[in-house]
Amino acid sequence: MSTVAVKKTAARTAQGRADKRRHILEAAVEVFANAGFHRSRVSDVARAANVADGTIYLYFKSKDEILLSIFEEAMAEMIEAVEVKLAPLDDPFEKLRTFTAFHMTRVERHRSVAKVLQVELRLSHTFMREYKPTKLKEYLDIVGRIVEEGQARGLMRLEANPTIVRRALFGALDEIAMQWILTPAARYGLLESANQIADIFASGLRSGSAEASANP
Amino acid sequence: MSTVAVKKTAARTAQGRADKRRHILEAAVEVFANAGFHRSRVSDVARAANVADGTIYLYFKSKDEILLSIFEEAMAEMIEAVEVKLAPLDDPFEKLRTFTAFHMTRVERHRSVAKVLQVELRLSHTFMREYKPTKLKEYLDIVGRIVEEGQARGLMRLEANPTIVRRALFGALDEIAMQWILTPAARYGLLESANQIADIFASGLRSGSAEASANP
Amino acid sequence: MSTVAVKKTAARTAQGRADKRRHILEAAVEVFANAGFHRSRVSDVARAANVADGTIYLYFKSKDEILLSIFEEAMAEMIEAVEVKLAPLDDPFEKLRTFTAFHMTRVERHRSVAKVLQVELRLSHTFMREYKPTKLKEYLDIVGRIVEEGQARGLMRLEANPTIVRRALFGALDEIAMQWILTPAARYGLLESANQIADIFASGLRSGSAEASANP
Amino acid sequence: MSTVAVKKTAARTAQGRADKRRHILEAAVEVFANAGFHRSRVSDVARAANVADGTIYLYFKSKDEILLSIFEEAMAEMIEAVEVKLAPLDDPFEKLRTFTAFHMTRVERHRSVAKVLQVELRLSHTFMREYKPTKLKEYLDIVGRIVEEGQARGLMRLEANPTIVRRALFGALDEIAMQWILTPAARYGLLESANQIADIFASGLRSGSAEASANP
DNA sequence: AATGAATGAGGTTTCATTCAT
DNA sequence: GATGAATGAAACCTCATTCAT
Numbered sequence: 043m044s045t046v047a048v049k050k051t052a053a054r055t056a057q058g059r060a061d062k063r064r065h066i067l068e069a070a071v072e073v074f075a076n077a078g079f080h081r082s083r084v085s086d087v088a089r090a091a092n093v094a095d096g097t098i099y100l101y102f103k104s105k106d107e108i109l110l111s112i113f114e115e116a117m118a119e120m121i122e123a124v125e126v127k128l129a130p131l132d133d134p135f136e137k138l139r140t141f142t143a144f145h146m147t148r149v150e151r152h153r154s155v156a157k158v159l160q161v162e163l164r165l166s167h168t169f170m171r172e173y174k175p176t177k178l179k180e181y182l183d184i185v186g187r188i189v190e191e192g193q194a195r196g197l198m199r200l201e202a203n204p205t206i207v208r209r210a211l212f213g214a215l216d217e218i219a220m221q222w223i224l225t226p227a228a229r230y231g232l233l234e235s236a237n238q239i240a241d242i243f244a245s246g247l248r249s250g251s252a253e254a255s256a257n258p
Numbered sequence: 259m260s261t262v263a264v265k266k267t268a269a270r271t272a273q274g275r276a277d278k279r280r281h282i283l284e285a286a287v288e289v290f291a292n293a294g295f296h297r298s299r300v301s302d303v304a305r306a307a308n309v310a311d312g313t314i315y316l317y318f319k320s321k322d323e324i325l326l327s328i329f330e331e332a333m334a335e336m337i338e339a340v341e342v343k344l345a346p347l348d349d350p351f352e353k354l355r356t357f358t359a360f361h362m363t364r365v366e367r368h369r370s371v372a373k374v375l376q377v378e379l380r381l382s383h384t385f386m387r388e389y390k391p392t393k394l395k396e397y398l399d400i401v402g403r404i405v406e407e408g409q410a411r412g413l414m415r416l417e418a419n420p421t422i423v424r425r426a427l428f429g430a431l432d433e434i435a436m437q438w439i440l441t442p443a444a445r446y447g448l449l450e451s452a453n454q455i456a457d458i459f460a461s462g463l464r465s466g467s468a469e470a471s472a473n474p
Numbered sequence: 475m476s477t478v479a480v481k482k483t484a485a486r487t488a489q490g491r492a493d494k495r496r497h498i499l500e501a502a503v504e505v506f507a508n509a510g511f512h513r514s515r516v517s518d519v520a521r522a523a524n525v526a527d528g529t530i531y532l533y534f535k536s537k538d539e540i541l542l543s544i545f546e547e548a549m550a551e552m553i554e555a556v557e558v559k560l561a562p563l564d565d566p567f568e569k570l571r572t573f574t575a576f577h578m579t580r581v582e583r584h585r586s587v588a589k590v591l592q593v594e595l596r597l598s599h600t601f602m603r604e605y606k607p608t609k610l611k612e613y614l615d616i617v618g619r620i621v622e623e624g625q626a627r628g629l630m631r632l633e634a635n636p637t638i639v640r641r642a643l644f645g646a647l648d649e650i651a652m653q654w655i656l657t658p659a660a661r662y663g664l665l666e667s668a669n670q671i672a673d674i675f676a677s678g679l680r681s682g683s684a685e686a687s688a689n690p
Numbered sequence: 691m692s693t694v695a696v697k698k699t700a701a702r703t704a705q706g707r708a709d710k711r712r713h714i715l716e717a718a719v720e721v722f723a724n725a726g727f728h729r730s731r732v733s734d735v736a737r738a739a740n741v742a743d744g745t746i747y748l749y750f751k752s753k754d755e756i757l758l759s760i761f762e763e764a765m766a767e768m769i770e771a772v773e774v775k776l777a778p779l780d781d782p783f784e785k786l787r788t789f790t791a792f793h794m795t796r797v798e799r800h801r802s803v804a805k806v807l808q809v810e811l812r813l814s815h816t817f818m819r820e821y822k823p824t825k826l827k828e829y830l831d832i833v834g835r836i837v838e839e840g841q842a843r844g845l846m847r848l849e850a851n852p853t854i855v856r857r858a859l860f861g862a863l864d865e866i867a868m869q870w871i872l873t874p875a876a877r878y879g880l881l882e883s884a885n886q887i888a889d890i891f892a893s894g895l896r897s898g899s900a901e902a903s904a905n906p
Numbered sequence: 907a908a909t910g911a912a913t914g915a916g917g918t919t920t921c922a923t924t925c926a927t
Numbered sequence: 928g929a930t931g932a933a934t935g936a937a938a939c940c941t942c943a944t945t946c947a948t
Contacts (some may be wrong), residue, residue, distance in 0.1 A: 054927090054932075083917060085935095094934045099919065206434065206446070207453045213433025214426035221425060230422070238422045246458025275907095301910095302942060310909040312945075323942065509948095516922060526923080526930040537922065576945095638878070638886045641869060642862035649861025650854065662854070670854045674894025701911060702948090731938060733914095742913045747940065 063101045066091045067115065070108050075154035079109055079162040082148060109162065116155050117177035120148060124184060134192035135248070139240040141185060142150045142215060146236035160220045182208045189247065198247040207247065214239050279317045282307045283331065286324050291370035295325055295378035325378065332371050333393035336364060340400060342404060350408035351464070355456040357401060358431060362452035365435045376436045398424045405463065414463040423463065430455050495533045498523045499547065502540050508585035511541055511594035541594065542605060548587050549609035552580060556616060566624035567680070571672040573617060574647060578668035581651045592652045614640045621679065630679040639679065646671050711749045714739045715763065718756050723802035727757055727810040741898050758821060761811055764803050765825035768796060771830060782840035783896070787888040789833060790863060794884035797867045808868045830856045837895065846895040855895065 069091035073082045078229035084105050088095045100109045125146050130138050149156040192198030218235045262414045275452045285307035289298045300321050304311045340360045347353050367371040401424040408414030501523035505514045516537050520527045534540045556576050563569050581588040617640040624630030650667045701707045717739035721730045732753050736743045750756045772792050779785050797804040833856040840846030866883045 050466050054930095057260070084919080085917085088935095095918090095936090096920075096934055097932080100932070105918070149459050180425070201454075202458070203450075203454055206451050207458070209437060210430035210451075210455050210458065213429040213431070215429070217429025217432060218422065218425050230419070234419070235426075238417075238419055239426050242418070242426065242459055242462025245462040245464070246460070248461070299941090304910095311911095312942090313907080315944070316907070392921055515920090520931095527922090527932095528930055529928085530928070531923070633886075634890070635878070635882070635886055638866065638883050641866050641891070642883075642887050642890065645861040645863070645865025646858035647861070648865065650857050653857060663849070666851075667854050667858075670849075670851055671858050674850070674855070674858065674891055676894070677896070678890025678893040680893070702909095707911095718946090732940080733938085736914095744914060744941075745912055748911070753939070 059101075062093075066093065066098060066101055067112060069076055071112055071154050071158055072161050074109070074112075075157040079158070109158070110244070112155070112158055113175075114177055116152075116159060117181055119185070120145075121177070121181055123148075124181075128184070128188075134188050134195070134197055135244045137188045138185075138211075138244055138247075139237065141188065142211070142236040142240040142243075143233060145215050146219065146232035150232045153223065156219060157223050160216065160223055170210070182212055185211055192247065199249055202247050207243070211239070211243055214243075275317075278309075282309065282317055283324070283328060284313060285372050287328055287374055290325070290328070290378050291373040295374070304441070327372055328368065328371070329391075330393050332368075332375060333397055336361075337393070337400070339364075340397075344400070344404075346452045350404050350411070350413055351460045353464075354401075354427075354460055355453065356457075357404065358427070358452040358456040359449060360433050362435065362448035365438070366448045369439065373439050376439055377431065398428055401427055408463065413464050413465055418463050424425055425460070427455070427459055430459075475648035491533075494525075498525065498530060498533055499540070499543060503544055503586050503590055506541070506594050507589040511590070514525050541590070544587070544590055545607075546609050548591060549613055549642070550586075552577075553609070553613055553616070555580075556613075560616070560620075566620050566627070566629055567676045569620045570617075570643075570676055570679075571669070573620065574643070574668040574672040574675075575665060578651065581654070585655065588651065589616045589655050592648065592655055614644055617643055624679065629681060630680050634679050639675070643671070643675055646675075691767070706870035707749075710741075714741065714746060714749055715756070715760060719760055719802050722757070722760070722810050723805040727806070727840075742823055748862060757806070757811060759805070760806055762825050763776055764800075765829055768793075769829055769832070771796075772829075776832070776836075781837050782843070783892045784844055785836045786833070786859075786892055786895075787885065790859070790884040790888040790891075791838065791881060793863050794867065797870070798880045801871065804867060805871050808864065830860055833859055840895065845897060847897050850895050855891070859887070859891055862891075 043251075066087065070082075070087045073087050073090050076082075076087070084098055085095050087108065088098055091098075098108070102111065124141060127140055127144055128137050131140060149160075186204040189198060189202060189204040189207050193200050193202070215236070218239070219232065222232055222235075282303065286303045289303050289306050292298075293302070301311050302312055302313055307314075314324070318327065318368075332388065340357060343356055343360055344353050347356060365376075402420040405414060405418060405420040405423050409416050409418070409420075431452070434455070435448065438448055438451075498519065502514075502519045505519050505522050508514075516530055517527050519540065520530055523530075530540070534543065556573060559572055559576055560569050563572060572607070581592075602677070618636040621630060621634060621636040621639050625632055625636075647668070650671070651664065654664055654667075701710050714735065718730075718735045721735050721738050724730075725734070732746055733743050735756065736746055739746075746756070750759065772789060775788055775792055775876070776785050779788060797808075834852045837846060837850065837852040837855050841848050841850070841852075866887070867880065870880055870883075
């Protein structure tokens with residue numbers, strides 16, 4: 043039984059279908075990360091995945107949907123993975139630090155995926171305009187819940203708005219990650235940045251911090 | 259000599275040329291903010307500016323250059339304006355708060371410009387890939403210098419890397435601004451967000467904060 | 475042996491094969507009549523016939539051949555049926571009237587088939603350009619022979635060219651049938667049209683009519 | 691002043707624009723008549739008209755619109771031309787004969803246009819399904835009015851329905867014209883066919899014809 | 907300087923057909 | 928015989944940019 047023969051019929055089973063889908067997705071990540079989503083043609087993805095152009099459309103409705111799937115599936119994995127890391131922890135500050143470290147390590151280890159998520163995704167009109175990023179909100183919610191828990195336990199300032207904090211923290215991580223991705227020669231490690239950001243947000247959220255009173 | 263005649267020949271003077279350029283730029287901001295950069299055609303900008311398509315190219319090398327010019331000139335204005343606001347201040351923490359408030363107020367007051375800068379600019383490949391955003395770095399440098407000054411005066415923790423901090427602060431502001439721009443019904447004022455972010459970063463940077471020791 | 479098993483192997487007999495072929499053809503008529511030949515996909519026909527896409531190609535060489543088969547077989551049936559109706563008749567004029575009435579009644583009763591024949595067939599390039607419509611000629615020949623017989627018996631004007639007359643009659647019927655098919659709310663019955671056309675052609679062909687002398 | 695220079699700016703005047711439009715239309719007629727509408731690419735038309743692909747779209751919204759324009763404009767011309775020919779005539783039968791002769795002569799003289807109108811037009815989905823052929827109805831109306839006039843003057847049988855007659859006559863002419871166009875070696879002249887059809891319809895419509903009484 | 911008609915490159919997606927099982 | 932996953936060719940239209948006037 044040749045490898046080709048296996049490939050040909052693999053998709054007849056549900057598992058085979060899922061495998062091929064993932065295979066195409068992985069090829070797409072590399073192609074998009076290299077050339078950019080807009081500059082990549084569907085035929086480039088097809089060639090990289092060793093399938094015909096039309097085959098792509100048996101697994102994805104459109105070129106945009108490939109990008110969206112990359113996003114959805116990467117986010118789902120991240121959500122699951124970070125929850126596992128956070129589960130054994132108790133201290134909200136430690137959770138915050140673990141979250142930022144996780145995020146940046148992830149970016150560092152999966153540079154191609156991160157590149158697509160951070161840079162290319164934003165170039166897609168569909169994503170920016172029509173798509174509701176449920177998965178992203180879910181990811182941000184993790185931070186929001188950490189803050190809420192910290193406040194409930196009297197460890198974090200009640201003046202901090204969890205909705206704002208989670209966006210701000212994500213924005214800070216995201217901006218630095220994007221810089222690191224776009225700059226071929228990154229000058230500092232992402233983990234250091236993660237820790238600096240965790241420090242700032244931890245201090246900023248800790249009860250007893252005097253800044254709040256400075257508000258007009 | 260009629261008004262029309264004057265208008266027709268206005269560009270013969272350097273001032274006239276600059277005026278027309280600005281006129282086109284202002285039209286472009288509205289067009290891009292409305293329909294998005296990609297969806298806007300050069301002829302749309304031309305119509306909005308009441309000039310012929312070809313005339314655009316007497317003032318800008320390409321469609322991308324229009325976008326870049328909007329960015330450059332908006333940033334230049336912002337840099338000048340925020341420097342004026344910061345000049346009379348002494349306390350670095352107050353400067354930080356003034357900077358965040360300035361940034362968000364600016365976004366709120368110039369929604370079209372902000373929309374183009376935050377949303378549309380990212381959709382331009384040229385910008386993300388080839389362009390070196392000197393003006394953005396200059397703007398960020400203002401934050402960097404505030405931090406360096408705070409450190410030099412012993413008010414801010416020396417462990418904080420100004421390069422990271424300025425990026426992180428900008429990322430936090432940017433993410434929240436983008437959310438506000440994209441969400442038709444924003445639930446909270448931008449100024450409140452600005453102050454929350456300022457609080458967090460101020461506490462996080464203040465000397466004596468214990469977080470740094472938590473680093474592994 | 476289960477029913478399914480019988481069905482599965484039915485095609486092993488010549489009759490079984492013919493039945494399945496007809497089954498696919500009938501499904502195709504409905505699909506094409508509904509959506510149009512061009513808009514119908516082979517997979518639509520397959521689904522309607524409850525067979526796999528590939529199975530279609532065990533019975534037909536191409537999508538075009540399905541259309542052609544519908545035409546050929548519908549025409550064959552019509553030829554046979556009209557011959558039966560004409561056989562007992564003697565008067566050529568009565569035959570003419572019977573023919574037109576038969577044609578229009580057929581269109582009315584088999585609207586889907588007629589729709590495919592009249593509208594969709596014309597949309598097929600293959601048909602218009604490469605295909606020689608033998609069956610159509612055979613059908614028209616029936617009219618031609620009626621005229622020739624009428625002329626031989628001295629009942630119809632010799633000046634009338636049977637080749638032209640048969641085409642003209644068919645064109646008249648066809649145009650009105652197409653109108654009826656395309657217009658959802660037809661205002662007059664097809665039988666009335668059939669009779670009017672029969673009247674005109676009968677008078678026009680009857681010996682003693684003065685028009686021929688008017689020719690320059 | 692070179693020819694090219696003239697060409698370049700010709701379209702700036704309304705007349706120049708109309709000329710270029712007609713130029714493209716004439717090129718399209720030849721291309722479509724040769725290869726068929728579906729088989730012709732827009733770039734084929736562009737090459738034949740000596741313009742760039744995009745230029746086509748300055749004058750026509752779509753490929754379909756080119757076909758529709760050919761139809762509309764050819765019909766408009768025909769309507770005008772046949773009205774001129776009919777105007778001096780009084781006898782409705784003579785008008786009928788003149789109409790059929792005109793139609794067929796037109797087909798014979800403008801074979802390419804006729805080919806597009808008769809064969810290719812029907813292959814266009816847009817035309818068959820969405821487009822309302824106002825101009826065709828107008829052309830048919832000419833025949834309808836001749837019959838009505840004949841009936842009003844007591845020359846033609848009142849039993850004949852002008853709506854049916856005009857369709858039937860057009861169908862007869864159309865079918866024979868199509869045959870002539872599709873058959874490379876036509877065996878008989880179109881004018882003879884025109885006269886035969888005119889004879890049949892004239893006799894069929896003339897008052898005193900006995901056929902009507904044969905209706906059930 | 908201003909105009910605006912003309913240019914022409916570029917890529918997604920569909921679907922008839924094949925063929926290994 | 929039946930299946931259905933895989934194939935891959937094929938073309939319309941848009942719009943940034945140019946350049947003759």
